[in-house]
Amino acid sequence: MSMILNMMFSVLMFIVGVMVYSMKRKHLLSMLLSLEFIVLSLFYMLYLYMLMYNYEFYFSMIFLTFSVCEGALGLSILVSMIRTHGNDYFQSFSILQC
Known part of the structure; x- marks a missing residue:
């Protein structure tokens, strides 16, 4: 019963992350x-799934590695955008500006 409640909680976390x-x-x-909250909820779902079926947790480490790379790439894009445009508003950002 507890596993079903945890899965429902992780699905709720995913839905809230997508709404935000x-x-x-x-x-x-x-x-x-x-996006990081969505990745965290997906990792929690993956962990519960592997725990439920007694799989090994090696794939979860690969998933965490890719999610850290995604976070670092997003932060580098944020820093680059703030350096060139001064803020992180999407309305002031234009692809045509160089």
């Missing part, structure tokens, strides 16, 4: 934070 991602799309930092 779609509602707070003005700032790049808030979008990156909600």
Whole structure:
């Protein structure tokens, strides 16, 4: 029973993360934070799935490695955008500006 409640909680975490991602799309930092929350909820679902079926947790370490790389890439894009444009608003960002 506890495993089902944990799975429902992780699905709720994922839905809340997607809602925040779609509602707070003005700032790049808030979008990156909600993406990390979504990745965290997916990792929790993966962990519960592997725990439920007694699999090894090697794939979860690979997933964490890729999620850390995704977070570092997002932060580097954020720093680059703030250095060139001065803020992280998407309205002030244009691909045509050099």
